[in-house]
Each structure stands twice: as C-alpha cells, then as structure tokens.
Amino acid sequence: MAKKKETHFSNMTPWEIVQIARHKERPVLVDYLDKIFDDFIELHGDRCFSDDRALIGGFARLDKQNVMVIGHNKGKNVQDNIAQNFGQAKPDGYRKALRLMKLAEKFNVPIIAFIDTQGAFPGLDAEERGQAEAIARNLAEMSQVTVPIICIVSGEGGSGGALGIGVGDVIIMLSNSIYSVISPEGCAAILWRDAKFSPEAAEALKLTAPSLVRLGIVDEIIDEPVGGAHTDPEATAEAVKNSLLKNLQGLQKLPPAKLVKKRFEKFANIGHFNK
C-alpha cells in the first residue's frame, strides 16, 4: 500500500501538482517562520503608503545566523486570507520588500525570500500606485544587492508577483511547488479560449520543479514527504532548513562584487533562442 502510494505520487501530472501546490493545508510562510527561524522581528510598512499584509518580512535567526526573511503571506484560514489578501501583494508590499532588502544590505545579512502567491494583486488601487513600477524596480534593484539572496518557491510561483521578490543567487523549489509565467487557468482561457483546458495548459507550461531545473532556471529541488508538504510540515521544514543552511554557507564565501557579478550572469544566461 505504501509502495502504491509512493508510485502514484511520483507519477503525478502537472495539474495534480498544481492542486498540491495550492492545497489549503500546505505550510505557509508563518509555518516556516515558526519552525525554522528564531527571534523573528517583523518590520512593517513601505514608508510610502501602507503596510501590505500580503507580503511581510523582518530580521530572524537561522541557527544563530542573522538573516532577513521576506515572503508572500498566504493565510491559514479564510479570515487571515481576507486580511492578507490571499498573499497577493500590492505595490506597497513590493516596496516594503525592497526597503527590507536594502536594510539587509546595510546590516550585511543575507536575504531569504519565500515565494508563494497566485500573483500580484490585480486591482484599481494597485495599478494606481504603480504595480508595474514596483515590481520592475525590485527586479532591477535585486540584481545589484550586495548580500546573498536565496529564493525559495514554497507553493505557488505566480508570474510577476512571484518574480517581484525572486531575483536571487539561488532559486530553490519544493518538489510539489509550481512556478509559471501565467496560471494554467489564465493560459487556457487565452490560448485554448476555454479554462476547462487548464490541465493541458499546466502540462504545456512546464511549470513543475524538474522541468524548470531542465530549463536552467531552478537550481535545487527540496523533496517533500510522499503525499505533499502538508502531510508532514515538520519534515518539510527540516528539509527547507537544511537546504538554506547549506546554500548560505556557499554564498557567504563570495565577496560582494563577485556575488553581484555571478547573479547578473546567472540571469543573463537564462533563455533559449536560435541564431
């Protein structure tokens, strides 16, 4: 029986993985903050307009090492999700994230970014305050940050809203997380003219971790327990912690100029074209 279960979960379709990545019991940022980090001190606000609850961050310690943790803040229940806008950040969230990353740079502590969002919030106020500009600025600024940045896709990596905190030296994915240019539903609606083709779109988009390693984007996959992270949050958190510690050790050896140069080259090399 256990074997059968294991075989099933190792042969999941991309669409099935999408369901696990969005599972309502899947561990979220606050779970990782609680299980992996000590002394988390949340810092609020973008100094421009508001404190976006959909994207949070602050200093924390990882096995006595000082770090800055930022991440999309999906809720654990409906009430939290309403307050936290289901982890869909507005420009205020991205600007707060940038402020905290600049602070990390000043304090010379590495940055760990947890990515888990359907996407940036599509709203009137978000557009009015420059959703595009806020994300674009983060992409530009993150490329020059002089401390290590580790990005970990823990659930849904939804398009520009995910990438807005996703320019790192290392990009890690949990084995049942997804990362995509557009949601399968959105893609199906546009390219198949019908959202019922979402499973086909999920397949075509190559949004799973192994595909993204093959495409040269993702550096490492953290294996989840059989059945998904939600079946054993403790073990998942432990695996995440081990990966973070290992990667931090490697990155902290690099002098800042070399770190920035390597990050630039990493992104410069992403792409597939003919000539």
Next chain:
Amino acid sequence: MGWFSKSQDEKKKIRKSPELWLRCKACKKHIFKEDWHNQHSVCPQCNYHGRLTAYERIGITLDVGTFKEINEEIHPGDPLDFVDGKGKYSDRVEETRTKSGLNESIVTGTGSIEGKPVVVGVMDFRFLGGSLGSGTGEKILRAANYAYDHKLPLIIFSASGGARMHEGLLSLMQMAKTCAAVKRLATKNLPYISVLTDPTTGGVSASFAMVGDVHLAEPGALIGFAGRRVIEQTIKQKLPDDFQTSEYLLEHGFVDRIVQRGEIKHTLSLLLSFYNR
C-alpha cells in the same frame, strides 16, 4: 439603371476607395491616407497615435542612414515544445516571421539622434503581440551590454502585450534579465530612456519599460500591469475611462512627459543634450 444613380454609385466607390482613404480606429472618421502617413500614423482629426512598425519608428527617430542593426539573426526557439489549442508554437513563429519580415519582437542597433550616438531597441507589436520571449530578452541584454561597453545612452521603445506564454517561465525570467541589464548601466552613469508606446502591458510594463531614468509616453497609449477585464472581475467595479492610459500614468507620477510622435526625436535629443559625459 439610370445614368444618375450609376454616377452616385461611382462617387461612393471613389470616396471609400481603400487605396486613398482609411478610417481612424479612434474617431472613426475617414482620413486621407497620405495625411495619415505624412503624420506617421497619427490621426489629423483626433490625434490618435496608431501603431508603428519597428523600422518605421527607427526611420522617424534616428538620423537618416545612421542605423546599424545588431543581433538581427536572433529568433525564437521552442524550448517547451509548446502546443496549444491553435497548434504548435514553432509554426506560429515561422508564420509570424514570414508575415512580418522580423526575427523577433524587438529590433536593436546603433545610430544617432540629431548627431548624438545612441543604442536603440524598438519593439514591434506585429511579432506575436510584441511579446517578451527569450530572444527579445537576449537582444535587450546585448543592446544594454553594447551601451555599457561603448559608454553610450540606451533608448528602448516598448510595444508589447507582456511576457510570451509559449516560452513559459523562460519568458518571465527575461523580465529579471532585462532589468538587470539596464540597471547595470547606472553603475557607469549611462542614461537609459524608456519610451512607452501603445500598448505596454503585463511583463514588459513590469520590467525594463518602467525602470528608465526618464519615461516618455505617446498620447493615449495603453500602459498597465493587469488587464482591464481581470481587474473588473476581481474588484467588481467599473474602471475609469482613462484608466491605464499615458495621461493616467502622468497624473499618477509614473511617466515624465507625454510627447507627440512628431516631437519624440527632438525631445530625446534635448534630454541627451543635458547629459555631461
């Protein structure tokens, strides 16, 4: 049929002859084609700015005979073997290449504007909706690197629906790649000017198009991150009429100036004249 009605018919035919006339998409009035072209696809009646091809844009922006294209051979691959409801991506690419005569959604090169040397990138909406694919990102990276190596200002005209779905996450990553490329120019204090034209949306608005030192926009251009329909469905509200137009962005502080098409060349030259190399 009597001679009178026949001649009326002929008159009508002449009036609507598509060789001579076209209809403005915005005000729906008939415009003499020659006027439209003389004004570089701007409606003489309502000032609607129609879309230009990349080479038309280059023709009216750079000094005559100065444009030298670089990396024109770069064209899309099909890294995902992408097939959708309409067929294979690779077939669509070939079709688009043949139809547009372009290899990618951006044309890049060097030239001069009123005598000032620049590196330019000009997007073309006809190539898969101006979408940002790996080839587009690579051409922008190389244009920015050329500017970096030769200490030249960079100017990019954007016209795009956003990231190209058919190349999946590789397309999304071009947003980071292009932003890193233009940001690096700042380390040498090299100017980067972004000119936003209709439309600049999605992943292109949220990347290199929005991190210029100066943002110029053409009148009435659609500029925004999320699509109007998606927003209306999400917030269940009607959006203002001028939502996500150049004028709306100017009002909210995201573009420096709205510039008439006929004035863009001179405005760029004027801006560059303030740059003490």
